[in-house]
Amino acid sequence: MAKINPYLNFLGNCEEAFNFYRSVFGGEFSYLGRYDQMPEDPNYPMSDEDKKKIMHISLPISEETVLLGSDTGGHWAPETVIGNNISISVEVDSKEEADRVFGQLSEGGKITMPIADMFWGDYFGMCADKFNINWMVIFNPNAE
Numbered sequence: 001m002a003k004i005n006p007y008l009n010f011l012g013n014c015e016e017a018f019n020f021y022r023s024v025f026g027g028e029f030s031y032l033g034r035y036d037q038m039p040e041d042p043n044y045p046m047s048d049e050d051k052k053k054i055m056h057i058s059l060p061i062s063e064e065t066v067l068l069g070s071d072t073g074g075h076w077a078p079e080t081v082i083g084n085n086i087s088i089s090v091e092v093d094s095k096e097e098a099d100r101v102f103g104q105l106s107e108g109g110k111i112t113m114p115i116a117d118m119f120w121g122d123y124f125g126m127c128a129d130k131f132n133i134n135w136m137v138i139f140n141p142n143a144e
Contacts, residue, residue: 002101007087007136008069014054021067022059024127030066039119056120087126087134091143095123100141102127105135 010017041119051070054109060066068089092098102115108130115137117123123139 002093002097003064003091005066005068005089005091007089008067009072009085009132010054010069011086012053012070012071014057014069018054018057018069019058021061025059025061025067027060029057029059031056033120035071051087080093087136089136089138091138091140093139095139095141098123098125098137102135102137105137106130 008014008017010099018029033051034051035046035055040046044137046067048101054069054070055116057068058066058068062091072085090101098115102125106125106127107131109132110128111118111125112134113124114125118124121140121142123141124136126134129132
């Protein structure tokens, strides 16, 4: 069964926003990663300022829902404009299901990051569907 969570993109103030959301909802971040944890890409050097930004952050707000976010960054990221800075993250139970869901969502739309194995261990891809809704599809092979 797929899980759906909101994914928020920010223009450099993700950490500030998530500290605010944590003050509202309580709890602790289950993950906080910065861009300096990414493998360096010699074709796309990153400034020291960008390396300090949030690559990914997770704040559980209930047993079923996790608020996810990041600062927009990198050459792969679509341009963030306030209003299109929310994606729907779909976590699925298998690599095959991830391929199926990603393939159907991206058909007639635009792939912004092809689905593939990622350095952090997940199978992940991003696209906008034919209605210009942003989606992230993720399979975590280590999830219980």
